[in-house]
Each structure stands twice: as C-alpha cells, then as structure tokens.
Amino acid sequence: MDKLIITAALTGAEVTRKNQPNLPLTPDEIAEAAYQCYLAGASIVHIHARDKEGNPTQSYDVYKEIKEKIESKCNIIFQPSTGGAVWHGPDERLQPVELKPEMATLSAGTCNFGPDVFMNSQEYIEKFAIRMKELGVKPEIEVFERGMIENAKSLVKKGLVDTPLHFDFVLGVPGACPATAEDLMYMVKSIPEGSTWTVAGIGRHELPLATMGILLGGHVRVGFEDNVYYGRGQLAESNAQLVERIVRIAKELGREIATPDEAREILKI
Ligand code: KMH
Ligand code: ZN
Structure with missing residues (x-):
C-alpha cells in the first residue's frame, strides 16, 4: 500500500467564522494554517481564497499571495479550488x-449542493481540463455523484486529461451522494x-470515511471546508488538530504518512 496522502481543506467557500471561530480567512492566516497542517503530516493543502471582507473570491491576485506565503514556509502541495462558490462563474473560477x-x-x-446547484456543464469541464493540461496542472477530479466518474473517463477518451487520474470522492453533501461505506x-x-483516490466525508462522516480510506489504500481529506467539529457538539481547535488525529489513526492501523515529495511521486506530478 502507498503511504497515506493527507489533504487539508482549510477554509472552503461556505464556512463562516460563526460556524468555526478559528477559520483561516486572510492570506497570512491561510498560509499559517497550511504550515501547521504540514507540520502535522499533511502533504496537500486545498485552498479557497477569501477577500478582505471574508467572502469567497477566485481572484488570481489573492491566490497568488496565498501561494507565495505558503511556499515561503514549506513544500506542501498547493492545490487551489476551481470550484469556488456556487455563485462564481466559470471564467472567474478558473x-x-x-x-x-x-x-x-x-x-x-x-449536482445539488444543499439549497443551491453546483453547476459544471460539459463545455466548462472540458474548458477547465484543457487549460490545466496546457499549463501542466494535475487535476484532482472532484466527484460528488457516481456519474461524474463517467464524465472523467470521457475526458481521458478525448485526450483532455492524462492518466493516471486522481479522484476526490466528496461524500455527504446534502442533495448529492450520501456518505455510506x-x-x-x-x-x-x-x-x-x-x-489514485482520496475521500472527503462531510460533517460527521469525515472521520468514519477517512478511516475507511486509510484501510482501503486510498487517501484522506480533512479540514474545516468539510467539517468544523472534532466530536459531537465539540468544535475543532484547528485544521491541524484534524490532521493530527488522522496521522494517529493511520499509524495505529499500520499506514505510513507521505511527505509532500512522496505524495508527488505517488500522484505522478
Ligand atoms: N464550494 C463548492 C461549491 C472545489 O473546491 O473544487 C465547490 C468546491 C469544489 O468546493
Ligand atoms: Zn473546495
């Protein structure tokens, strides 16, 4: 079994300080949270930027600032979101x-996304894939529903995405695929x-699905984007605290943790 790649999804687009008082929002806070997750054992950070008011933004400049601040601290893999928030348009997201x-x-x-719709038309999926390929960016294919795997296979057939593919199963979003074993x-x-694949269980599903991911030879995503709690009714103190728990469980189960460079090898990037 490969070593375990842990992704920390630090901020997301939907979570607010009301939901989680320690949510990192500014580039400095996000970079520091990334560094703490790196120290805890994460090898990828999944990033959503926020503007000065704390609202989700897909601004090139804000992502650039975050990327540079993270890179000045450590060699964790920087993985920006092209999903953004449900109201962001495709060009903005890219x-x-x-x-x-x-x-x-x-x-x-x-797919449905709580009360909203997360729009990803075939035209724009292909546009995103083409631009990523042109720029040498490895896509992490976000799968919220089973049919999305078929869409990914069609991208391979059309030569728009190179293999091996890397998937992230995001399970438990209200309105999309549930988070069962x-x-x-x-x-x-x-x-x-x-x-290769990773699993991100939403809310209370984060921990059981992460444990399954460890056992099945997949990889794991945790963090405030997906879950703000450590236990029932108990808010997590930090993203790093959620990463630390996964490291402990993986070690107990005999799965070693990948460094960022080992993750690069596993993912062929
Ligand atoms: N915020 C969601 C609507 C991604 O980052 O690529 C989309 C999302 C997926 O979070
Ligand atoms: Zn995201």
Whole structure:
C-alpha cells in the first residue's frame, strides 16, 4: 500500500467564522494554517481564497499571495479550488489555474449542493481540463455523484486529461451522494485501474470515511471546508488538530504518512 496522502481543506467557500471561530480567512492566516497542517503530516493543502471582507473570491491576485506565503514556509502541495462558490462563474473560477500550481481541483459534473446547484456543464469541464493540461496542472477530479466518474473517463477518451487520474470522492453533501461505506466502495470500484483516490466525508462522516480510506489504500481529506467539529457538539481547535488525529489513526492501523515529495511521486506530478 502507498503511504497515506493527507489533504487539508482549510477554509472552503461556505464556512463562516460563526460556524468555526478559528477559520483561516486572510492570506497570512491561510498560509499559517497550511504550515501547521504540514507540520502535522499533511502533504496537500486545498485552498479557497477569501477577500478582505471574508467572502469567497477566485481572484488570481489573492491566490497568488496565498501561494507565495505558503511556499515561503514549506513544500506542501498547493492545490487551489476551481470550484469556488456556487455563485462564481466559470471564467472567474478558473483564475488560480493561471498560477500554474502543481494541482487544482476539477469538478466533473453538476449536482445539488444543499439549497443551491453546483453547476459544471460539459463545455466548462472540458474548458477547465484543457487549460490545466496546457499549463501542466494535475487535476484532482472532484466527484460528488457516481456519474461524474463517467464524465472523467470521457475526458481521458478525448485526450483532455492524462492518466493516471486522481479522484476526490466528496461524500455527504446534502442533495448529492450520501456518505455510506457502500457508496464509497461503489465509487472506488468504478474508477479506472491505476487511478489514485482520496475521500472527503462531510460533517460527521469525515472521520468514519477517512478511516475507511486509510484501510482501503486510498487517501484522506480533512479540514474545516468539510467539517468544523472534532466530536459531537465539540468544535475543532484547528485544521491541524484534524490532521493530527488522522496521522494517529493511520499509524495505529499500520499506514505510513507521505511527505509532500512522496505524495508527488505517488500522484505522478
Ligand atoms: N464550494 C463548492 C461549491 C472545489 O473546491 O473544487 C465547490 C468546491 C469544489 O468546493
Ligand atoms: Zn473546495
């Protein structure tokens, strides 16, 4: 089994300080949170930028500032979001890819997202994939529903994405695929051989699905974007605290933790 890649999803687009008082918002706070997660054992940080008011932004300049601040602290893999917030338009969402990060997310279809709709038309999925390929950015394919895996396979057939693919199963978003063990197994069985995958369980599903990911040879995403709690009714102190717990569980289960450079090798980036 490969060593375990832990992704820290630090901020997200939906969470506020009301939900989680320690949510990192400014570039300095996000970079410091990334560094603390790196020290705890994360090898990738999934980043959503916020503007000066704390609202989600896909601004090239803000992502650039965050990227530079993180890179001045450590060699963790910087993975910006191209998902943004549900109200961001596709061109707006694509901006951080122009920074030529090693990775970026690529959502592979449309789904309900709580009371909203997360729009990803075929036209724009392909546009995002093409630009990532042109700039040498490895997509992490975000899968919220089973059919999105088929969309990803069609991108490979069209030559728009190189293999091996790397998937992130985001399970438990209200309105999209639930976060059961069966759903995760179904996803894992459906991806092309040779692919790598990570799992992000939403809310209370984060920990059980992460543990399954560790046992099944997948990888794990945790952080305030997906879950702000440490336990029932108990807010987590930091993103790093959530990473530390995954490191402890993985070690107990006999799975070693990947450094950022080992993650680069595993993901072929
Ligand atoms: N905020 C969601 C609507 C991604 O980062 O690529 C989309 C999202 C996916 O978070
Ligand atoms: Zn995200």
